[in-house]
Amino acid sequence: MAIATINPATGDIVQEFEPLTDEAITLKLDAAQQAFEHYRLIPLQQRSQWMSAAAQILIDRKTEFGKLMTVEMGKPIAAAIAEVEKSAWVCRYYAENAAEFLADDAIETDASRSFIRYQPLGIVLAVMPWNFPFWQVFRFAAPGLMAGNVGVLKHASNVPQCALAIEEVFRQAGFPEGVFQTLLVGADKVAQIVADDRVKAATLTGSEPAGISLATHAGKHLKKTVLELGGSDPFIVMDSADLETAVTTAVTARMINNGQSCIAAKRFIVHEAIADQFTQKLVARYAALKVGDPLDPQTEIGPLATPGILKDLQHQVTMAVEQGAKVLIGGNTQAIAPTVEGKLQQGNFYPPTILAEISPDAPIAQEEFFGPVAMLFRVPDLDAAIALANNVPFGLGASAWTTVPEEGDRLMADLEAGSVFINGMVKSDPRLPFGGIKRSGYGRELGRPGIYEFVNIKTIWVK
Numbered sequence: 001m002a003i004a005t006i007n008p009a010t011g012d013i014v015q016e017f018e019p020l021t022d023e024a025i026t027l028k029l030d031a032a033q034q035a036f037e038h039y040r041l042i043p044l045q046q047r048s049q050w051m052s053a054a055a056q057i058l059i060d061r062k063t064e065f066g067k068l069m070t071v072e073m074g075k076p077i078a079a080a081i082a083e084v085e086k087s088a089w090v091c092r093y094y095a096e097n098a099a100e101f102l103a104d105d106a107i108e109t110d111a112s113r114s115f116i117r118y119q120p121l122g123i124v125l126a127v128m129p130w131n132f133p134f135w136q137v138f139r140f141a142a143p144g145l146m147a148g149n150v151g152v153l154k155h156a157s158n159v160p161q162c163a164l165a166i167e168e169v170f171r172q173a174g175f176p177e178g179v180f181q182t183l184l185v186g187a188d189k190v191a192q193i194v195a196d197d198r199v200k201a202a203t204l205t206g207s208e209p210a211g212i213s214l215a216t217h218a219g220k221h222l223k224k225t226v227l228e229l230g231g232s233d234p235f236i237v238m239d240s241a242d243l244e245t246a247v248t249t250a251v252t253a254r255m256i257n258n259g260q261s262c263i264a265a266k267r268f269i270v271h272e273a274i275a276d277q278f279t280q281k282l283v284a285r286y287a288a289l290k291v292g293d294p295l296d297p298q299t300e301i302g303p304l305a306t307p308g309i310l311k312d313l314q315h316q317v318t319m320a321v322e323q324g325a326k327v328l329i330g331g332n333t334q335a336i337a338p339t340v341e342g343k344l345q346q347g348n349f350y351p352p353t354i355l356a357e358i359s360p361d362a363p364i365a366q367e368e369f370f371g372p373v374a375m376l377f378r379v380p381d382l383d384a385a386i387a388l389a390n391n392v393p394f395g396l397g398a399s400a401w402t403t404v405p406e407e408g409d410r411l412m413a414d415l416e417a418g419s420v421f422i423n424g425m426v427k428s429d430p431r432l433p434f435g436g437i438k439r440s441g442y443g444r445e446l447g448r449p450g451i452y453e454f455v456n457i458k459t460i461w462v463k
C-alpha cells in the first residue's frame, strides 16, 4: 500500500510520501536506542511535565489536527476534534497517575525487604490503524513513555500526516530527540523491525491477519506483544429496557467513526416482545442520518476510509443477502448519491444499512462489518440473548440494556468480552482497561493494567 494522503470524500491524492529506506530505518532505531539509554534515567516528574505539555499542545492545536484526520480518513470533523481532546486526556491521566502506578510495591515475605520495581524495557514498536489515528497512538504512547520506554510508530499507510504530526507533538512538548519517532514504512517492513535486537516489544491494533503476522514474527524472536484486534460487539436489548435511550444509543454505538470502530455495536440482539418497536424506531433514526462531506459540521456520516473498505463492505452485504438477510434500509450506494454533490460522489460513501432476518448460523453472522451496517436479531429470552452474543469468534466489548438487576448480573458474568457495559455503549476511557479475549486479541491498554504491559516487573528480595 502506498504511503499517501488520499481524501476519502473526494478520491483526491493530497500528498504522497517515500517510504524510509533500510538505512534510514537503522538510523532511526540507533537514535531510539541512544535516547533510551538516558531517557530511562530521567525522573518521572520531568517525564510528567513533558507529557502534560503534550496534552496542552493537543488542546491548542485541536482544530488543525482534527482537520488533518478528517482529510486523511474521513471522520466527521466534530468527532475528529473530540478525538484530539481525548488524546490530551490520556496524556494528562498518565502524567498525573504514572508515579503512583510505577512506585515500588512492597510485599511481605521472609526477606528483610521485598518489593516489586517497575522498569522500562526499551524500544517498543507500535503498529497502529487509521480509524482513530490520534487516540490509538496516544493510548500506547502516554503510558509507554511515562514508564520510560521509547516508541517507534508504524502508522497505517493512509494517515502519514497524522503520524508525522504526532511525532511533532512529542518533540514540541520537550521529549528528547529519539524518544518518539514515526517510521514511514509499509507493513512489509514490520517483520525486520521486530527482528532488530534493540526492539524489545510490540503492540498492534488492527485486523486479525496483521495481528497474526506480527505475533508470529515476535514469537520467533521471543518478544512480548499486545494485540487489539477486531470485534463484532453485541448490543442486547431486553424487554425491560428504556427503549428510547437504547435506540438513541444504538445509533451512536453503531455509527461512531462512520461505523469503523472495533468496539462499535455490530449485532443488535433484541427481546422479541419489543423487537418490532425497536426496529421501527431504529429504521426511522437511520433514515434521518445526514451522510456527506465530513468537513461539514452538520454531517453525521462521512465516507469510509479507503476504497478497499468500501468494496469489502459491499461484498459482505451482498453475501448477507445471498445468505437470507433482508435489507430494511440502505444496502446500496446509489441510495445516497443524491445527498452528496460534485466531487464528493467520487468518495467512499456507504449508506446507513440495517440487515434483519439473518440466521445466527449463517457464515456472515460470524463476521465483523467495518462500516455503517447493523445486523438485527430477535431472541425469546436472556439465555438465547447471551448464547447468541457469545456465538462469534470475537470477544471485545458488549453492551446490554435491562432494568432487571438479576439480568444485569447474568450479563456481567456470562458475556464473553473484555468489557461489558450495562445500560450504556461500550467506550474507551483512560481510567479503565481496554482489550479483548478470543480472536479480539490479548493484553490490555489504558488504566493501571495498561502501563504494566511494557515494563519489567522486577522482583527485589533483600536480606
Ligand code: NAP
Residues within 6 Å of the ligand: 001, 127, 128, 129, 130, 131, 132, 154, 155, 156, 157, 158, 185, 186, 187, 190, 205, 206, 207, 208, 209, 210, 211, 213, 214, 227, 228, 229, 230, 231, 261, 262, 263, 368, 370, 396, 436, 440, 441
Ligand atoms: P490493518 O489492515 O490490520 O492495519 C492496521 C495496521 O497494521 C496498519 O498500520 C497496517 O499497515 C498494519 N499491517 C497490515 N498488515 C500487516 C502485516 N501483515 N504485518 C504487520 N502490520 C500490518 O487493519 P485496518 O483495516 O486498518 O483496521 C481494521 C481492523 O482493526 C478491524 O478489524 C478493527 O476492528 C481493528 N481495530 C481494533 C481496535 C482495538 O482496539 N481492538 C481498534 C481499532 C481497530 P498498512 O496501513 O501499511 O497496511
